[in-house]
Amino acid sequence: MKKILTTASILASSLSFADVTRYIFEVPAATREERTYIANFGFALDEVQSDRVFISGTSYDRDLLNRSGLKFIERKYQDRWEKADVKAGTYRSYNSVVASLQNLASNHPEIASYMVLGKSFEGRDQPMLRISGVNPGQAESAKTPAILYQGCHHAREHLSVEVPLRFAEYLINNYASNESVKNLVDHREIFIAPIVNPDGFFFDYTNGISGKNWRKNRHPNSGGSMGVDLNRNYGFGWGGGGASDDPNNDTYRGPSSFSEIEIQNVRDFVKSKRHRMNSVMDFHSFSELILYPWGYQYDDISNAKDVQVYNKMAHQMASWNNYTAEQASDLYIASGVSVDYFYGELGMTAFTFELSPNSMFGGGFYLSPSKIESVFTSNLKPMLYMLEYADNPARVLTESVPSWLLNNLDQKTIKTASYEDLIEK
Ligand code: 0X9
Ligand code: ZN
Numbered sequence: 018m019k020k021i022l023t024t025a026s027i028l029a030s031s032l033s034f035a036d037v038t039r040y041i042f043e044v045p046a047a048t049r050e051e052r053t054y055i056a057n058f059g060f061a062l063d064e065v066q067s068d069r070v071f072i073s074g075t076s077y078d079r080d081l082l083n084r085s086g087l088k089f090i091e092r093k094y095q096d097r098w099e100k101a102d103v104k105a106g107t108y109r110s111y112n113s114v115v116a117s118l119q120n121l122a123s124n125h126p127e128i129a130s131y132m133v134l135g136k137s138f139e140g141r142d143q144p145m146l147r148i149s150g151v152n153p154g155q156a157e158s159a160k161t162p163a164i165l166y167q168g169c170h171h172a173r174e175h176l177s178v179e180v181p182l183r184f185a186e187y188l189i190n191n192y193a194s195n196e197s198v199k200n201l202v203d204h205r206e207i208f209i210a211p212i213v214n215p216d217g218f219f220f221d222y223t224n225g226i227s228g229k230n231w232r233k234n235r236h237p238n239s240g241g242s243m244g245v246d247l248n249r250n251y252g253f254g255w256g257g258g259g260a261s262d263d264p265n266n267d268t269y270r271g272p273s274s275f276s277e278i279e280i281q282n283v284r285d286f287v288k289s290k291r292h293r294m295n296s297v298m299d300f301h302s303f304s305e306l307i308l309y310p311w312g313y314q315y316d317d318i319s320n321a322k323d324v325q326v327y328n329k330m331a332h333q334m335a336s337w338n339n340y341t342a343e344q345a346s347d348l349y350i351a352s353g354v355s356v357d358y359f360y361g362e363l364g365m366t367a368f369t370f371e372l373s374p375n376s377m378f379g380g381g382f383y384l385s386p387s388k389i390e391s392v393f394t395s396n397l398k399p400m401l402y403m404l405e406y407a408d409n410p411a412r413v414l415t416e417s418v419p420s421w422l423l424n425n426l427d428q429k430t431i432k433t434a435s436y437e438d439l440i441e442k
């Protein structure tokens with residue numbers, strides 16, 4: 018049962034300060050090949066710099082680094098969210114996200130409905146909102162273009178939940194007053210699934226403070242370890258580089274491709290809509306990157322037109338949010354990732370966005386809650402752009418970006434729930 022806390026009790030509770038100590042390992046690496054070499058030991062490379070990578074972890078990771086024979090420097094890092102950070106915004110809990118989506122649907126039944134991708138391993142909804150001015154039957158017969166925005170394959174990436182969720186709020190709250198938004202909603206079927214990994218997200222969430230640094234889902238592995246990396250479990254290129262076969266590791270790929278119910282559900286949903294769904298935006302954090310296939314190999318996409326579309330779209334979007342656009346494997350090889358499956362198997366246009374900040378030392382996975390709104394705002398144009406071209410992304414090669422998108426957007430107040438409403442006990 019949801020309980021609203023008073024400000025006084027918030028300050029007296031665990032919300033007042035976050036003080037979570039974790040290790041950060043700095044490992045020298047200057048090329049994508051050197052980074053892939055490190056990734057192949059089973060590490061998630063949280064941050065890539067020109068001459069080093071950063072890995073956040075525990076003493077397990079320190080032991081693995083020692084066993085791997087890699088040189089590294091260990092740094093301690095403490096997240097510290099001050100009262101002002103927490104007061105200025107908040108990451109929503111699992112229940113708050115579900116409630117937010119359900120409230121949007123019940124308050125705007127003409128354009129929004131609550132759905133699920135499916136159920137997680139522990140039985141939670143993988144919540145989803147459908148937003149469209151077209152009713153489902155009509156959308157099917159009219160072949161209305163559909164698009165999927167997803168967040169939180171990785172438990173600790175809370176910002177990847179808030180950004181697509183706030184996009185849902187933006188579309189719904191601006192539908193009546195903004196002609197461009199109305200036009201898009203009336204000619205598209207928009208699916209927003211902000212929590213692909215509900216069990217991991219639920220596990221990682223700590224009310225108002227930064228979390229446990231958990232990445233995987235919560236499916237127990239044989240041998241006693243916990244969890245599969247859901248962004249190594251897709252069935253295209255599964256079992257290749259940058260994904261571990263050791264269940265103890267953070268990038269454990271699972272015992273087989275699509276072994277995880279959460280990813281089976283994504284696959285089955287996207288395939289069921291594929292005849293009119295061309296685009297996916299997959300939100301992660303952090304590093305401020307726009308990534309496109311391939312992830313599993315260094316080669317470029319072989320289809321020349323697709324390369325052009327990806328380049329054009331990635332650079333257009335990067336001009337708005339100032340992120341770095343690149344092929345995912347320029348960072349390091351990772352296999353079984355979502356965009357490779359959506360493009361390689363299904364022929365879709367799929368991007369991974371690594372949201373802010375750009376560094377572990379600027380907040381990493383636990384960016385100050387005071388920054389959530391500005392990260393959303395800086396990604397609004399890219400999200401609208403993907404929606405505009407959802408019917409046929411290749412249109413970007415022959416048509417110029419519509420002026421309503423190039424101009425300053427009408428920044429109507431994006432009404433999210435008030436701070437107190439979001440706090441649960
Ligand atoms: O490791 C991932 O799945 C993504 N990074 S995250 O910190 N969000 O976990 C990036 C995958 C990018 N793909 C490749 N480097 N191939
Ligand atoms: Zn991620």
